Amino acid sequence: SLKAEVLGLQQEKWLLDGLSASKARWNVLAQQIMVMDLDRDPSEKSAVNPDSWAGYRSPRNRLLKQIRDRKIANPVVLTGDEHQNYAGDLYLDGAHPTGAPIGTEFVVTSISSGGDGVDQRDDMAKIQAVNPQLKFNNSQRGYAICDVTPERWQTEFRVLDAITRRDGKLTTRAKLVTEAGKPGIVAA
Structure with a gap:
């Protein structure tokens, strides 16, 4: 039977061996699908995005367990391809986020596709309410x-109120920080 994986086992070994050998203050995974484990159904049921790492539970958990168990310093995941902005903490089980986060993830929207957007869609406000690991969501x-120092990683989300007009106004929507040695997002 064919097993669904995000990375092949050789790629996964290469990644984890490289992270384990890293002497960097910040260990960054820049990639295209969300790692954060979000329940996308705010009712008593649950649903995940099958086109994200949450749709590949075994490889996702294997990767995060290895990052945790190998004590990889200050893991930060940078993600695109969601057409929304997100920021949150990474846990093995997003439905039960207990203990210290394993790492932090910042997900950035597209620059121009999908229209003007809104600050936060109603459905996403409900999803954020049932996902305590999700600290920020925006649909513009x-x-x-990313402003990175040895002490902290700050991500500033810059958004346009409109992309369908030439006079769209660019503003800072949020500044979020994770401190070295203290996984988890806080407001700047």
Whole structure:
């Protein structure tokens, strides 16, 4: 039977061996699908996005367990391809986020696809309410600026109120920080 994986086992070994050998203050995984384990159904039922790492539970848990168990310093995941902005903490089980987070994830929207967007969609406000690991969500177009020092990683989400007009106004929607040695997102 064919097993669904995000990375092949050789790729996974290469990644984890490289992270384990890293002497970097910040260990960054830049990739295209969300690692954060979000319940996308705010009712008593639950649902995950099968096109994210949450749709691949075994490899996701294997990766996060290894990052945790190998004590990889300050893991930060940078993700695109969601058409929304997100920021949150990484746990093995997003439905039961207990203990210290394993790492932090910042997900950035597209710059121009999907129309103007809104600050936060009603459905996403309900999803955020049942996902305590999700610290920020925004549905406007824009980009992020990461300002990194040895002491802290700050991500500034810059958004446009409109992309369908030339006079769209660019603003800072949020500045979020994770401190070295203290996984978890806090407001800047």
